[in-house]
Amino acid sequence: xxxxxxxxxxxxxxxxxxxxxxxxxxxxxxxxxxxxxxxxxxxxxxxxxxxxxxxxxxxxxxxxxxxxxxxxxxxxxxxxxxxxxxxxxxxxxxxxxxxxxxxxxxxxxxxxxxxxxxxxxxxxxxxxxxxxxxxxxxxxxxxxxxxxxxxxxxxxxxxxxxxxxx
Numbered sequence: 001x002x003x004x005x006x007x008x009x010x011x012x013x014x015x016x017x018x019x020x021x022x023x024x025x026x027x028x029x030x031x032x033x034x035x036x037x038x039x040x041x042x043x044x045x046x047x048x049x050x051x052x053x054x055x056x057x058x059x060x061x062x063x064x065x066x067x068x069x070x071x072x073x074x075x076x077x078x079x080x081x082x083x084x085x086x087x088x089x090x091x092x093x094x095x096x097x098x099x100x101x102x103x104x105x106x107x108x109x110x111x112x113x114x115x116x117x118x119x120x121x122x123x124x125x126x127x128x129x130x131x132x133x134x135x136x137x138x139x140x141x142x143x144x145x146x147x148x149x150x151x152x153x154x155x156x157x158x159x160x161x162x163x164x165x166x
Contacts, residue, residue: 001098002056003052003053003054004055005051006051010053014068019036022034025151026152045072051069054067054068054089054101054102056093065090067090068102069087071084074118074119081115081116081117082118083117089102099133106118123162124157126154140162142161142163144159144161
């Protein structure tokens with residue numbers, strides 16, 4: 001597995017699993033029915049943000065996009081020394097360490113750019129795989145906003161705010 005900067009051509013591979021993950025409504029507080037272009041505009045942002053893909057295979061023709069991440073400042077101005085990040089792993093690639101590899105990559109990327117910490121603002125508490133992964137990478141839950149996410153199966157559940165110093 002290789003993690004590299006996202007290219008314009010990668011969006012064609014990201015869009016199907018991005019759309020599937022948003023449509024299932026279990027992990028992202030994004031609006032349903034996004035067009036590919038609107039989703040791309042939300043996910044792939046210019047500096048100071050970085051967008052990455054985890055790929056399997058070698059060479060542009062052979063690569064399969066397994067997952068994607070984006071990372072940048074959590075807030076502008078006085079909050080810009082704290083990074084945030086978002087991650088999506090293709091359902092077909094789950095259980096292969098893609099999320100961990102992307103998480104480790106963005107932690108290093110943020111550290112290299114001088115961020116002092118990383119904060120995730122909205123980790124759905126029922127997303128136990130993500131919560132466990134982020135805990136294993138040194139994040140702690142600093143608070144939970146009760147009933148802040150409308151889960152299609154569990155109803156209103158909490159959103160964790162998770163943090164770690166870099």
